[in-house]
Amino acid sequence: MTPEAADATATGTVTDTATGTVLLAGIFSGDLEEAWQEIQPDTARRLLIAAVEAFAARGFHATTTRDIARGAGMSPAGVYVHYRSKEELLHQITLIGHRHTLRLVREVSASVSGPTRQLHAVIRDLTTWHARHHTTTRVIEYELHSLSPEHHTAILALRREIDGLVRQILEDGVGQGVFEVPDVPTTTLALLSLSVDVARWYHTPARHSEERLGQLYADLALRMVGSEPLP
Amino acid sequence: MTPEAADATATGTVTDTATGTVLLAGIFSGDLEEAWQEIQPDTARRLLIAAVEAFAARGFHATTTRDIARGAGMSPAGVYVHYRSKEELLHQITLIGHRHTLRLVREVSASVSGPTRQLHAVIRDLTTWHARHHTTTRVIEYELHSLSPEHHTAILALRREIDGLVRQILEDGVGQGVFEVPDVPTTTLALLSLSVDVARWYHTPARHSEERLGQLYADLALRMVGSEPLP
DNA sequence: GTCTATAGTAAGATAGAC
DNA sequence: GTCTATCTTACTATAGAC
Numbered sequence: 001m002t003p004e005a006a007d008a009t010a011t012g013t014v015t016d017t018a019t020g021t022v023l024l025a026g027i028f029s030g031d032l033e034e035a036w037q038e039i040q041p042d043t044a045r046r047l048l049i050a051a052v053e054a055f056a057a058r059g060f061h062a063t064t065t066r067d068i069a070r071g072a073g074m075s076p077a078g079v080y081v082h083y084r085s086k087e088e089l090l091h092q093i094t095l096i097g098h099r100h101t102l103r104l105v106r107e108v109s110a111s112v113s114g115p116t117r118q119l120h121a122v123i124r125d126l127t128t129w130h131a132r133h134h135t136t137t138r139v140i141e142y143e144l145h146s147l148s149p150e151h152h153t154a155i156l157a158l159r160r161e162i163d164g165l166v167r168q169i170l171e172d173g174v175g176q177g178v179f180e181v182p183d184v185p186t187t188t189l190a191l192l193s194l195s196v197d198v199a200r201w202y203h204t205p206a207r208h209s210e211e212r213l214g215q216l217y218a219d220l221a222l223r224m225v226g227s228e229p230l231p
Numbered sequence: 232m233t234p235e236a237a238d239a240t241a242t243g244t245v246t247d248t249a250t251g252t253v254l255l256a257g258i259f260s261g262d263l264e265e266a267w268q269e270i271q272p273d274t275a276r277r278l279l280i281a282a283v284e285a286f287a288a289r290g291f292h293a294t295t296t297r298d299i300a301r302g303a304g305m306s307p308a309g310v311y312v313h314y315r316s317k318e319e320l321l322h323q324i325t326l327i328g329h330r331h332t333l334r335l336v337r338e339v340s341a342s343v344s345g346p347t348r349q350l351h352a353v354i355r356d357l358t359t360w361h362a363r364h365h366t367t368t369r370v371i372e373y374e375l376h377s378l379s380p381e382h383h384t385a386i387l388a389l390r391r392e393i394d395g396l397v398r399q400i401l402e403d404g405v406g407q408g409v410f411e412v413p414d415v416p417t418t419t420l421a422l423l424s425l426s427v428d429v430a431r432w433y434h435t436p437a438r439h440s441e442e443r444l445g446q447l448y449a450d451l452a453l454r455m456v457g458s459e460p461l462p
Numbered sequence: 463g464t465c466t467a468t469a470g471t472a473a474g475a476t477a478g479a480c
Numbered sequence: 481g482t483c484t485a486t487c488t489t490a491c492t493a494t495a496g497a498c
Binding site for chain 2: 187
Binding site for chain 4: 272274305306308309312313
């Protein structure tokens with residue numbers, strides 16, 4: 001990977017490998033669909049979106065670079081002007097997605113006070129995000145094993161941060177006596193499982209809107225930690 | 232697929248495509264590791280086990296038939312004496328695994344009385360099964376999309392049966408006033424999500440034994456349906 | 463920056479000897 | 481029933497024209 005692309009992890013911008021063009025800026029405001037819109041140039045964005053759709057539908061290894069090029073309306077060689085390899089496409093998608101998830105948990109958690117409201121809001125929005133963007137989240141949750149070892153390790157660090165934020169809410173709740181949780185780490189895992197697994201099974205048309213599902217899952221989450229429901 | 236292999240779906244036996252040898256008999260008693268032991272001849276069993284391990288570690292498409300052959304101590308051509316294609320290996324694994332899951336839910340549910348005890352026992356054993364055999368369950372839960380359309384459809388029917396059994400327990404509990412569930416289908420999905428997702432993250436050495444995790448998850452399940460804990 | 467053309471490799475599956 | 485050898489296809493990635 002070039003120094004430019006490597007900078008993605010450190011600075012929060014994503015830079016085109018070949019052209020040096022800044023691909024992503026301000027990705028941390030707004031939802032992911034908007035973030036894709038910020039990727040420049042156009043072709044790099046179309047390629048990334050085509051890759052997300054193909055990886056979600058068929059998996060990383062079953063997707064060919066020709067599929068991706070075709071999805072972006074380009075020749076097979078066009079991919080390599082903007083990305084060094086198929087794996088770099090997966091890495092960018094996975095990195096952007098995980099940063100978005102981490103930021104979502106952080107900001108939602110900071111936007112309300114008290115473990116009960118925090119847990120409810122986090123699970124609600126995390127679930128809604130997995131449902132609304134199930135194409136993207138399916139890739140970022142289930143194609144990790146196709147990343148290079150270095151990229152895989154870096155993504156796992158982000159995942160541990162996310163886990164840590166949720167676990168802290170549970171520990172706060174237990175400490176304040178509003179949650180009753182026999183095993184905080186395992187219950188944290190179970191809560192995250194609920195939202196993550198939405199990426200596996202959710203598809204439209206769906207029984208519930210993304211927001212409604214988020215509400216239902218947030219209510220389940222409060223039950224799981226032995227909390228009173230929100231008023 | 233040959234008529235012999237096609238019979239697998241109808242009769243509950245799995246037959247070697249080339250030799251006509253019965254591969255699986257009595258698969259429905261004992262756990263899956265024992266079921267693998269029943270596969271005959273030896274080479275067919277070794278190939279199936281090698282395929283499970285490779286598919287779980289790398290995914291279906293990233294696994295080569297050469298990987299599988301090597302894992303079974305055979306030449307690449309040896310695979311095709313026992314299986315018509317790589318997809319047939321995945322299909323056998325997925326079929327055996329889903330039948331096992333369906334039978335597990337059915338039998339555990341029938342072995343106790345009352346929705347509370349039934350739900351607790353089903354989630355406990357389903358979770359334990361996903362944890363103990365996370366290699367197998369990772370394949371059967373996450374590689375469905377690599378099946379042929381016909382096989383995929385057949386497996387989805389088995390999955391609907393499993394879902395229906397759990398949903399019935401919830402409906403019984405609501406009907407008897409021991410559960411309080413605002414949305415039975417969605418809560419059923421959430422409960423199954425918990426156990427399924429174990430296949431994604433569980434690995435040894437683990438924080439908890441498979442049985443302990445099953446206990447913890449069964450207790451969570453009762454909370455999710457608004458039930459009193461078991462005495 | 464995009465294309466056509468293709469190099470180089472590796473895959474799934476089969477032929478035919480033993 | 482297993483092997484060696486190989487056919488055929490399709491893939492990732494690059495070269496070089498424009």
